[in-house]
Amino acid sequence: MDELFSEEQIEILLPLIFCSMGRAHKSHNSYWKNIEPILCTQPRRFAVVAVARMVARARNCEVGGEVGYHIGHSRVFSARSKIVFKTAGVLLDEMREKGLNALKYKVIVLDEVHERSVESDLVLVCIKQFLLKKNDLRVVLMSATADISRYREYFKDLGRGERVEVLAIPSTGKNTLYQRKLLYLEQVSELLGLNCENLSSEYCSGPNPTMAQPDFKPEVHKLIHNLVLHIHNNEPDIEKSILVFLPTYYTLEQQWFLLKPFSESFKVHILHRSIDTEQALRAMKIWKSHRKAEQRKGRTGRTCDGHVYRLVTGSFYGQLEDYESPAILKLSLRQQVLLISCAESKAINEPRALLQKALDPPDPDVVEDALDLLVHMRALEKASRGRLEPTFFGRLLSSFSLSFDASVLILKFGDIGMLREGILFGVLMDLQPLPILRPFGQDNQFMEYTDNYYSGNGKNNELGRKEVLYMGNFSAFQFWQRVFKDGCRLERLETSLSLMRWKIKRFCFQRLRKNDDEILNSLHRFRPKFLSISRSVPIHYDPYNFRHTCYLECVQKKDADALAVEDEDLEHDNESRKCVAVPYVGPFDFHTDEVARKFSAIIKELQEASSDTRGCRNGESCFFSHDSNTLAISSTESSLCFPEEENKDAESLLQFFPTSSRGCVLILDDIDLHFSSNLALQYDPSCIISTTSQTDPFTLDPSLMGTNILWGLSHPYQTIMSREGDNVVPWDAVKCVLWFPRFGNEYGEGQKSLVRTFFNYLAIRILADALHEVQVILTMNNIRFSQLQVEKLARDSFFFLEQSFLFDDTSFGELFDEVTAKKSMLVSKPISYVFGLHPPTDFQFGDYATLLHQHLHHIY
Known part of the structure; x- marks a missing residue:
């Protein structure tokens, strides 16, 4: 298999088993040798994490090492990871931002390609465009139910004589073949002794999928209820189970209520972790395809003979679609068109052209409607040669x-x-x-x-x-x-x-x-x-x-009436104590x-x-599925949703400095006194205290005459947290703290740790010594501020950002902190960030300030 893998650029794996996680686990172990790094996409976050953990166990390693994953904002992988699992949405975002650089893998495995989400289809079309430029990339498509001929046809036009190879992954070696008996609504009706002249109208809302609304009628709930009881009463093997597929959270609840009175006879497990509670009704109202039904059929007959009950008539089932209808044909595509338009790579940033190259291209009128709306709301605008380009507002969205x-x-x-x-x-x-x-x-x-x-x-x-x-x-x-x-x-x-x-x-x-x-x-x-x-x-x-003071009340664990819900939410109802101090x-x-x-x-x-x-x-x-049934975009762009104005003003910073009679400004870690000398030209030098780690005093600029310079203090410990006898900073006089951190060109955890420690030490100092009037101002490049997550680090020590403005480097000196903005319309400039300390109240947590004071002034 490795030899084949190195020769063919596209491979389609057609598994002969039906458990997707097991299939993914098996295929990844098969392809591991000499072809890392590998990227594998899964359609859902839960599957990403589950498969990553399964493969890590098989490889006898920790998740985050050789095996990692990325879902949403959780990045659990490292530079040494040999295989990384991601959702299709994450990969799509990375390709939009990095273009071909997002595909620095030898192999990309796209699992469950038959599900046809809009993200999956867009990933497919983007990868196809980049395959034209990246000869050493191998793509593997995996599915148990996909129309393989469609994918073979889709990739045949790469233009270099590449073959699309189809491989079958055999099932595990089982000698026993179990039987599955298939029954439709006609047979179920006879089984239960139902007297109904028109089964399709009674239970399916119509004679065929085209005319019938995919609503879940009360009669269907009753039918399922009666069928479950019939099977239970007539099945002699009590070890066998019944699996019922229901489309939404609400139908699960309704069926649960119907079965609850019979809880003494059997146990019901509710499995609904993958269903989005609020969005289920809108997302699930479509008829299932033949391939999806066959996949559901494969859930029985694995360990024993089984029965499959399809609660539609045989003729109705025969008119269902063979394969899933792609989501890209059902959406208004306004978000997708905007995201494509904002892509950095020219290979994928023209929505009209790219979407027509999809496996199932959407109606061009739908794309034009989305473009018109985005122009109407000023997220896109016409540029040269009539091309639509994203505005600042559009890129921000x-x-x-x-x-x-x-x-x-x-x-x-x-x-x-x-x-x-x-x-x-x-x-x-x-x-x-x-x-x-x-x-x-x-x-x-x-x-x-x-x-x-x-x-x-x-x-x-x-x-x-x-x-x-x-x-x-x-x-x-x-x-x-x-x-x-x-x-x-x-x-x-x-x-x-x-x-x-x-x-x-x-x-x-x-x-x-x-x-x-x-x-x-x-x-x-x-x-x-x-x-x-x-x-x-x-x-x-x-x-x-x-x-808030908790008043705990002991409550008896609820008797679940032998009904078990396999969901973490219900487990908490069995808590033995709860707070009754409400609201x-x-x-x-x-x-x-x-x-x-x-x-x-x-x-x-x-x-x-x-x-x-x-x-x-x-x-x-509109019959398209929009992002929401309740909201829509306003037709006018806000006057505030524009880039920040380029107004530099020394007064923006000086307004936070105390008058000479009220205190001093402390400048921390100004190594060569660059900012101190410039600040002394704008402010009273006698009200400036500067610290530097330089141990040997050097010749001072004349502007620093009268400035209190503290030599040889390492930052941040000696400048903020040194022992009382050694601390030469007159904190009682300090009203404003300035720090102009100097970092190297590369982002690193050391920089983040330094900022975290700075805020931590400063919070202890201010709280312990009751320095309530102190303002803290950091000046740094805004891109670096974002990379280091400074606002979060500050918040962890009770500092909250109150203002930010352009730093006037012409008045106060150049900030040696340049970071390149790699994306369009991002800005990279020096910004002053003003933080205020907002500690928790002693009403809730007691006199913690006194404890901090005692601790701070007894450091040894």
């Missing part, structure tokens, strides 16, 4: 790894100075599951949990149920920050404290925080105009006297009332805009 509507929502909030709140809502729109626990089959319990964080103000603000859920999760995030996260930073919470007392899921908040940071980093790279007006002081610190968030805590009003107004604005334009020619009758 495409930089967020979120859905189209979620990205628009963020920018709308940015316009009104509430960027951080908007980012949280945007991430929540795309996050599944949401942080507030949703017990399966217990909708009333779920609403009670939500009310504990946001209790009904939605009626006054005209918020719908979905928006109220977002508000509840928004408030839960603020609560988590105030009660749990701040406590972790201070290490003041008891070890027995558990998030499940409050019915929220910590891992969801961690994902939310990580996505939030990624979007902020993108905004710092682009620096839109509204960035300077957006407040960043966390709203969870208002009111100051907010306090956790009051109606006026954390500005929830104000935020709800703004949220309601923005949602209403976007809904009103949708009445004029839906993003395609069909308006309200």
